[in-house]
Amino acid sequence: MSDGKTTRANAALGAVTMSTIGRLAGVSQVTVSRALSTPSKVSPQTLERIHEAIRQTGYVPNALAGALASRRSRLITALVPSITNIVYSSLLHGFSQILRNDGYQIMLAECGFDPEEEERLIATMLSRRPDGMLLTGIHHTPASRKMLMGADIPVVEVWDISETPIDVCVGFSHVAAGAAVGEFAGQQGHATALTITAADERAHRRRAAFAEAFARTGGQNVVRVDCAGAASLGVGRGAFAQAVADHGFTHGVVFCSSDLLAHGVLIEAQAQGMAVPGQVAVIGFGDQDYAAAVEPALTTVKVDRDELGRVAAAQMQRRILGETLETSVIDLGFSIIRRASA
Amino acid sequence: MSDGKTTRANAALGAVTMSTIGRLAGVSQVTVSRALSTPSKVSPQTLERIHEAIRQTGYVPNALAGALASRRSRLITALVPSITNIVYSSLLHGFSQILRNDGYQIMLAECGFDPEEEERLIATMLSRRPDGMLLTGIHHTPASRKMLMGADIPVVEVWDISETPIDVCVGFSHVAAGAAVGEFAGQQGHATALTITAADERAHRRRAAFAEAFARTGGQNVVRVDCAGAASLGVGRGAFAQAVADHGFTHGVVFCSSDLLAHGVLIEAQAQGMAVPGQVAVIGFGDQDYAAAVEPALTTVKVDRDELGRVAAAQMQRRILGETLETSVIDLGFSIIRRASA
DNA sequence: AACCGGAATGAATGCGCAAACATACGTCTC
DNA sequence: GAGACGTATGTTTGCGCATTCATTCCGGTT
Missing domain, CATH: 1.10.260.40 (lambda repressor-like DNA-binding domains)
Incomplete structure (x- = not known):
């Protein structure tokens, strides 16, 4: 002793x-x-x-003492815009599960859609000396990038792809997804489209690509409704009601930035006695578990979030083990799930 | 130097x-x-x-070194059954916000509804030497209780109330809530009730209290459908369809353990051409943001989750400052929000 | 008998910081 | 002008652990 x-x-x-x-x-x-x-x-x-x-x-x-002495915290931090948004929290599910089996703990924080807030959070998270970091999206402040590159830990960016990842990124192209839906809608012969978009930079990239492709494939005009806050069923209902009342939208295809908004549109269309998909075709985004259960079942864009979480976790593991990865950008793609609503 | x-x-x-x-x-x-x-x-x-x-x-x-030296980690851990379940994640919202302003970071983990898993997680979380811990529910393994009492940190249990809290608990009585809905349903003169309940111990306590109060207030019989996994819209639809097909449920009141299930019931009832609330009255639980936006608007039980998070955070703050609290059990109550569906 | 090598253990050190205590140099008071 | 006090800094120490480098003790070799 x-x-x-x-x-x-x-x-x-x-x-x-x-x-x-x-x-x-x-x-x-x-x-x-x-x-x-x-x-x-x-x-x-x-x-x-x-x-x-x-x-x-x-x-x-005492893991603090252990981490200090060994310089490995067995901690991985994850930063998402919103934990109440199932799109992000379900993605974390697969991610955490895999890394937990490796003995890593996940520390979660919520940054809204604000890069400044994200920067502050990155700083506090780095102070806990994580062994790796998961970020949502590819747009970060210059200061954030500098801190992360200086931290010398694996950084995985998910839910989007970039030409210039900080380290590794795993996701899909929002522009390609929006364009694919735009073509899909145009080919169905709709003349008018309505976009309902939440306050999310990625959703707006999809919307822009949709509008462009819709026009290119024969669409005539696009009505645009942007929502200020977070998406919700009520917001979707309200946005559709507004499009009908203010913009005279009575026929055409509706592209929503999330299934939640699309579900709201379905309810409002039904309340107004509009036939779906006969009069109004509705397309969501995300393929939530309820998309198949609503009436009529929702046509939507599916992104395999579990797979995304798993791949992100796998990349994190490999980077922690020190493997230099050949491909630092992994495009997991998406698919349009055609159901009854469009 | x-x-x-x-x-x-x-x-x-x-x-x-x-x-x-x-x-x-x-x-x-x-x-x-x-x-x-x-x-x-x-x-x-x-x-x-x-x-x-x-x-x-x-x-x-380096916050690790700081925490080791000062014996204060400025870290608070929270354990919830599921982060994808908005009931719990929205509760955390208010909680984190307040404590973040105090300079605390929140570390989140998901334990499912399994006390054994919770016990393992409590151990790993305690190894990070948090300054406080938030738990969901009041049922923990003896080993968990021992560890927590030995850790000598504030422990706040939320979303339920107990005679014997580990430290402080903030919530409401699930038995009282179930009973209140049972009486409400009985007084409306329904003869038959259907309960659709997810795999959640608290939901089952509400169901039991509902059935008891419904019978006491004049109800004749209660059909019971229990769901195995997590609640979802599809599960709610399926459970209702099953009750209709297998149990011949055609008239009466339906009490669901969550708004999500209730929403599924609304959709299935509509698909089967059953009038709500004329033929079937539907009652949910939670008063999610969409409860008012569905058709017909959902009658449900409201628990002020933001307030709950705030009160839990306030109690945590006070305990961290070393105040001995007079009341260690805080009942925030609930209220039945009557809308169109029942 | 001298040697080797592996298995089981211990002593010493330092991770990066905060807290307790110490010091240097003023300024104010009577 | 001696003491008292305040401000700005420095020195020392240890938080609890992992790591590195011994040390001891053994059975097996030659």
């Missing part, structure tokens, strides 16, 4: 440390450390005594 | 520490520490030099 003084101080504070356990088991602190991280290097009898001491005291290792 | 050796080692590793900053600014490490935590104790000129050095190097403080 090397640290009589230390353990006395601990006792006064009531804190149980590795030294406490060691003293109870008749070994030194190092042996306890080994028993927990590399048990094969400790004899079975010693291991048993150590575990007994841990059981008796209810000892919980 | 006391630590020439240390700084040399740092330089080799490329790590910027307080000593690095101090050297650049011509002061000691302590002064840098003071500049960041108590700037009023440092002269303006020194402060300026320190900030300049921080800017140049892109220094980010």
Whole structure:
């Protein structure tokens, strides 16, 4: 026992440390450390005594101290615009599950859609010395980029693809997705389109690509309704009602930036007695679990979020292991799921 | 400068520490520490030099080391059954916001509805030495309780109330809520009720209380459908279809354990041509934002989740400041929001 | 018998910071 | 002008652990 003084101080504070356990088991602190991280290097009898001491005291290792000493925190931070938005939280599901199995903890934070707020959060998160970081989207402030590159940890950007990723990015092209829906709508022979778009930069990129492709494929005109806040069923209803009332939208195709908005449109169209898809065709985005369950079932754009989370996790693992990745941009694509609504 | 050796080692590793900053600014490490935590104790000129050095190097403080030295991590962990379930994630919203303003970071984890999994997560979370912990629900394994009481940190349990909280609990009585809906349904003169309940222990307590109160208030019989997995719109539709097909449920009141399930019931009832609320009355739980936006608008039980998050945060703050609280159980109640569906 | 090599353990050190204590140099008071 | 006090800084120490480098003890070799 090397640290009589230390353990006395601990006792006064009531804190149980590795030294406490060691003293109870008749070994030194190092042996306890080994028993927990590399048990094969400790004899079975010693291991048993150590575990007994841990059981008796209810000892919980101090990961802060461990991380400080080893320079590995086994912590991965994730930054999403909104945890209440199922698009992002479901993506995290696959991601966390895989990394949890590797012994990593995920620390989550919500940055809204504001790059400045994101920058502040990146700074506080980096102060916890994570072993890796997951970001949503590819647009970050210059200061954020600088901090991240200086941090020298793997950074995975998801839900979009970029020519110039910070490190690795996994996602799909929002422009391609919007354009694909625009062509789909145009080919169905609609003359008029309505876009309902939430306050999300990526949604607006899809909208712009949609409008361009719709016009190119024979569409005549596009009515545009942008929503200020977060998407919700009520916002979708309201936006559609507004398009009908203010813009005289009575026939055509509606492209919503999320299934939630599209669902709101379905409800409002039904309330107004408009036939879907006969009079109004509705297309959502995201293929949420309810998209197939609504009436009529929703035509939408599917992005495999579970797969996205899994691939992001796999890339994170490989980067943590120090592998230099050949491809740093992974495009997972999307698909249009055609159901009854359009 | 006391630590020439240390700084040399740092330089080799490329790590910027307080000593690095101090050297650049011509002061000691302590002064840098003071500049960041108590700037009023440092002269303006020194402060300026320190900030300049921080800017140049892109220094980010190491919160792990700070927490280890000060024994305060400025970290609060929260454990919820599911982050994709908006009931819990919206509750966290108010909670995080308040504590973030106090300089606390929130670390989130998802435990499903499994106490064993919760126990494992509590252990890993405690290893990060949080300054406080938020738990969902009041049922935890004995080992969990022991760890938490031993950790000597504030623990706030939310979304339920208990006779024997670990520390503080903030919520409402699920039994009282279920009973209130049961009476409400009985008084409307329905003879038959259908309960659709997700796999959630609290939801089942509400269901049982509902059935008891419904019978007491004149109800004749209760059809019971329990769902295995998580609630969703599709599951609600399916459960209602099953009740109609297998149990011959054609008239009466439906009490769902969540608004999501209730929404599914609305859609299925409409698809089957059943009038709501004329033939079938539907009652949800949670008062989600879409409850008012669906057709017909959903009658439901409202729990002020924002308020709940805020109160939980306030209690956490006070306990962290060391105040011994008079009341450790706070019942926030609930209310039945009567809309068109029942 | 001298040697080797592996298994099990321990001593010493430092991760980056905050807290306690110490010092230097003023300014104000009687 | 001696003491008291305040402001700005520095020195020292240790938080609890992982890492590195010994050390001891063993059975097996030659």
